[in-house]
Amino acid sequence: MTVTLAATDVAVIGLGGVGGVAVLPLAEAGMDVVGLEAGTWLSPSDFAPDELRNNYRGWPQAAQKANREIPVHRPNASAPDSPRGSVHPMMNGVGGTTLHYWAQSWRLNPWDFRVVSETTRRYGAGRIPAGSTVEDWPFGLEELEPWYDLVEREVGVSGQAGNVNGTIDARGNIFEGPRAREYPMPPLRGTEFTELMAGAARRLGWNPFPGPAAINSETYDNRSPCLYHGFCSRGGCHVEAKNSTAVSTIPKASATGNLRIETEAHVTGIAVDGEGRASAVEYLNDGETYIQPARVVLIAGYTYENVRLLLLSTSGAFPNGLSNNAGQVGRHYMTHNQRAGVLALFPHELNRWYGLPAQGIAIDDWADDNFDHSDLDFIGGGNLWIYSDQRPIEAASMNTFGRAPRWGSQWKAFVMQNAGRWANSYLQKTTLPYEDNYLDLHSTITDPLGLPVCRVTADYKDHDRRLASYIQDRMEAWFREAGAIETVRQPIGSMVVSTHAYGGTRMGDDPETNVVDRYGFSHEVPNLGVLGASVMGTSGARNPTLTAQALAWRTAEHLVANWSTIGG
Amino acid sequence: MSAFLSRREMLKRAAAAGAATAVPHSALAQGLSDADAAEPFENLTSLHARILEAVVARLIPSDENGPGAPEAGAARFIDRALGGVFADLQSLYAAGLDALDAHARNTAGQPFAELDEDQQDAVLVDLERNAADGFTPDAASFLDVVLQHTVQGTFSDPHYGGNRDFIGWEMLGYPGLRLAVGPDEQAMDAGSQTTRLSAYDLPMFDSPDGEGDSP
Numbered sequence: 001m002t003v004t005l006a007a008t009d010v011a012v013i014g015l016g017g018v019g020g021v022a023v024l025p026l027a028e029a030g031m032d033v034v035g036l037e038a039g040t041w042l043s044p045s046d047f048a049p050d051e052l053r054n055n056y057r058g059w060p061q062a063a064q065k066a067n068r069e070i071p072v073h074r075p076n077a078s079a080p081d082s083p084r085g086s087v088h089p090m091m092n093g094v095g096g097t098t099l100h101y102w103a104q105s106w107r108l109n110p111w112d113f114r115v116v117s118e119t120t121r122r123y124g125a126g127r128i129p130a131g132s133t134v135e136d137w138p139f140g141l142e143e144l145e146p147w148y149d150l151v152e153r154e155v156g157v158s159g160q161a162g163n164v165n166g167t168i169d170a171r172g173n174i175f176e177g178p179r180a181r182e183y184p185m186p187p188l189r190g191t192e193f194t195e196l197m198a199g200a201a202r203r204l205g206w207n208p209f210p211g212p213a214a215i216n217s218e219t220y221d222n223r224s225p226c227l228y229h230g231f232c233s234r235g236g237c238h239v240e241a242k243n244s245t246a247v248s249t250i251p252k253a254s255a256t257g258n259l260r261i262e263t264e265a266h267v268t269g270i271a272v273d274g275e276g277r278a279s280a281v282e283y284l285n286d287g288e289t290y291i292q293p294a295r296v297v298l299i300a301g302y303t304y305e306n307v308r309l310l311l312l313s314t315s316g317a318f319p320n321g322l323s324n325n326a327g328q329v330g331r332h333y334m335t336h337n338q339r340a341g342v343l344a345l346f347p348h349e350l351n352r353w354y355g356l357p358a359q360g361i362a363i364d365d366w367a368d369d370n371f372d373h374s375d376l377d378f379i380g381g382g383n384l385w386i387y388s389d390q391r392p393i394e395a396a397s398m399n400t401f402g403r404a405p406r407w408g409s410q411w412k413a414f415v416m417q418n419a420g421r422w423a424n425s426y427l428q429k430t431t432l433p434y435e436d437n438y439l440d441l442h443s444t445i446t447d448p449l450g451l452p453v454c455r456v457t458a459d460y461k462d463h464d465r466r467l468a469s470y471i472q473d474r475m476e477a478w479f480r481e482a483g484a485i486e487t488v489r490q491p492i493g494s495m496v497v498s499t500h501a502y503g504g505t506r507m508g509d510d511p512e513t514n515v516v517d518r519y520g521f522s523h524e525v526p527n528l529g530v531l532g533a534s535v536m537g538t539s540g541a542r543n544p545t546l547t548a549q550a551l552a553w554r555t556a557e558h559l560v561a562n563w564s565t566i567g568g
Numbered sequence: 569m570s571a572f573l574s575r576r577e578m579l580k581r582a583a584a585a586g587a588a589t590a591v592p593h594s595a596l597a598q599g600l601s602d603a604d605a606a607e608p609f610e611n612l613t614s615l616h617a618r619i620l621e622a623v624v625a626r627l628i629p630s631d632e633n634g635p636g637a638p639e640a641g642a643a644r645f646i647d648r649a650l651g652g653v654f655a656d657l658q659s660l661y662a663a664g665l666d667a668l669d670a671h672a673r674n675t676a677g678q679p680f681a682e683l684d685e686d687q688q689d690a691v692l693v694d695l696e697r698n699a700a701d702g703f704t705p706d707a708a709s710f711l712d713v714v715l716q717h718t719v720q721g722t723f724s725d726p727h728y729g730g731n732r733d734f735i736g737w738e739m740l741g742y743p744g745l746r747l748a749v750g751p752d753e754q755a756m757d758a759g760s761q762t763t764r765l766s767a768y769d770l771p772m773f774d775s776p777d778g779e780g781d782s783p
Contacts, residue, residue: 047773052724191754227749238747392736393719395742413633419741
């Protein structure tokens with residue numbers, strides 16, 4: 001049986017990191033908003049400090065839509081599928097993956113918006129790698145700054161500013177673009193280990209600073225400060241110090257009375273009317289099919305889900321998927337080059353048993369174009385990050401640095417001595433989009449409804465490998481300066497399914513090469529907006545969430561300001 | 569309630585529960601610890617259980633440095649999970665343990681559980697090097713799965729049936745669960761008082777549905 005619901009002004013598909021932000025300006029402007037979320041509400045009682053459940057078993061207490069449609073990767077169009085992951089990198093739930101993410105909340109640097117023009121100006125157009133489809137963003141950092149500022153305050157971000165209106169503060173990131181004011185909270189505290197690393201960086205002539213996080217360093221909006229208990233990585237916060245949209249923007253939007261939240265709503269398609277406008281969202285809930293008519297539809301899933309939903313929504317007007325008559329849906333895909341890390345072994349205890357992934361020290365000296373690339377064979381760079389965070393299973397799974405086998409008495413003796421003496425690093429590096437890295441629908445693998453899952457065709461290029469090797473050299477030097485006695489470089493692997501997936505519905509002025517315009521609305525379907533990192537054309541060298549949230553807020557405000565035009 | 573046990577209390581608790589750690593090593597290797605003998609495995613056959621107990625005893629041995637996977641109950645942890653989150657791995661375990669035992673008979677002339685430790689290690693090294701037939705997809709992949717699950721069963725929250733008496737956490741020097749951690753407890757040589765708690769000893773947390781609540 002199909003139930004057709006009363007029409008609403010705006011239907012938002014997904015109440016995670018971006019949908020959960022966009023509903024606030026819409027609801028505050030008085031629009032009737034329906035939020036369709038595949039997951040349920042979760043609360044602090046769901047957020048036990050349990051490494052096995054959080055980090056190895058894919059959140060069995062949450063709704064499992066995502067885990068029933070895990071994308072399938074292959075390195076290139078003629079290669080067989082790679083082994084499929086058993087857990088989706090993201091989760092469903094009101095708040096989405098902001099419930100359990102690391103919460104590192106970076107602004108992009110100015111260069112990330114102008115990769116083509118800045119590279120051409122400084123080094124010549126020939127330095128853009130062959131086969132890359134990279135474009136400049138349709139605007140620069142200065143355009144997005146007010147929304148970064150808004151989200152930092154409405155969600156709650158702690159950090160140390162490095163550039164307030166052009167005044168550089170060496171306690172923060174001296175390479176960041178100008179910001180209007182300080183962060184609303186001071187940075188999270190450091191540890192003796194992170195201070196050890198900061199001191200080593202200074203001796204190398206680098207500029208260490210604490211990174212920004214959507215985690216409270218002090219009481220904020222009546223929510224607790226962080227208690228540093230060590231179960232933040234893929235763990236929800238038991239005191240609501242992690243500022244997921246479930247505890248920040250969504251409750252504020254609900255308080256207006258203008259947001260209706262439908263949980264366990266499994267969206268299967270977007271319908272169009274005779275004029276090619278989005279007219280309704282179709283979803284399943286507890287065996288029933290619902291049609292939710294809406295004047296405007298905002299897609300706010302993760303990158304894979306945004307692309308998949310568009311490609312599944314075929315119609316006479318859009319036979320190859322909604323907003324895909326130019327063939328751009330799924331193109332310009334990339335995942336952050338997060339792999340190729342470095343591990344280090346120290347001759348003394350580090351005590352990384354407590355803390356959180358966002359409690360650390362960053363180095364931006366080797367990111368973006370913050371260093372001279374004249375004599376290098378790549379563009380872009382990497383942000384180096386060390387932090388205090390490890391749990392027992394992870395510690396027992398440590399690399400043995402060639403000093404012990406993988407099991408047995410020698411292994412046990414090694415781990416008993418060294419479980420608390422090793423550190424990893426998180427090296428986020430520039431990734432560029434390429435012609436032959438893309439998303440589409442899988443030809444045979446489906447979800448339980450019989451709908452094809454998203455297929456990822458993507459691999460790292462030699463350019464990515466050269467860049468990764470250069471950044472790993474810096475990370476090894478940093479660990480050695482801090483006293484490490486062994487370092488190990490981790491492989492880059494292939495460009496598999498990731499928590500940092502970009503592109504597929506890229507934003508840009510040219511409708512021939514971009515799915516959405518500079519405000520996030522479809523070039524082909526004027527009342528369809530797309531939120532999330534799927535609109536981003538470059539990765540930067542840092543976590544995407546704050547940028548995706550700032551863009552989402554901007555798209556929502558654009559809709560409010562242009563309601564009569566866009567809403568029809 | 570007092571959430572945290574002192575180290576002294578913890579040691580007393582471990583001693584009280586110490587029958588398992590006092591079982592002779594040879595008996596452990598054969599899966600005959602007193603606690604284990606008392607209750608049958610839930611999902612593995614007794615033959616497969618005996619092989620698996622012998623395998624985990626070599627992966628994380630009980631040795632001069634203290635107890636290991638046998639005392640932590642890693643095989644029981646795997647057995648319990650095979651009735652739940654590992655249900656789709658039941659045939660992988662059954663076939664893999666059969667192939668492992670066949671390799672032991674072919675190369676050393678005895679079932680795996682009957683071999684001495686050096687012979688058992690030689691069989692496991694053969695698996696690690698993919699020098700053993702009859703595995704799907706291959707021997708090294710099977711050993712990886714068992715090793716990963718043995719580590720989980722030794723070092724995870726004891727709620728799931730492994731890490732009995734916090735043997736795994738003690739092995740690592742993990743200072744234990746705390747809901748709030750102060751700056752001093754993050755010093756490199758903090759030497760924090762050890763706590764020994766399951767997350768689900770804390771009443772504020774709901775246990776995961778169907779995940780090891782009851783056997």
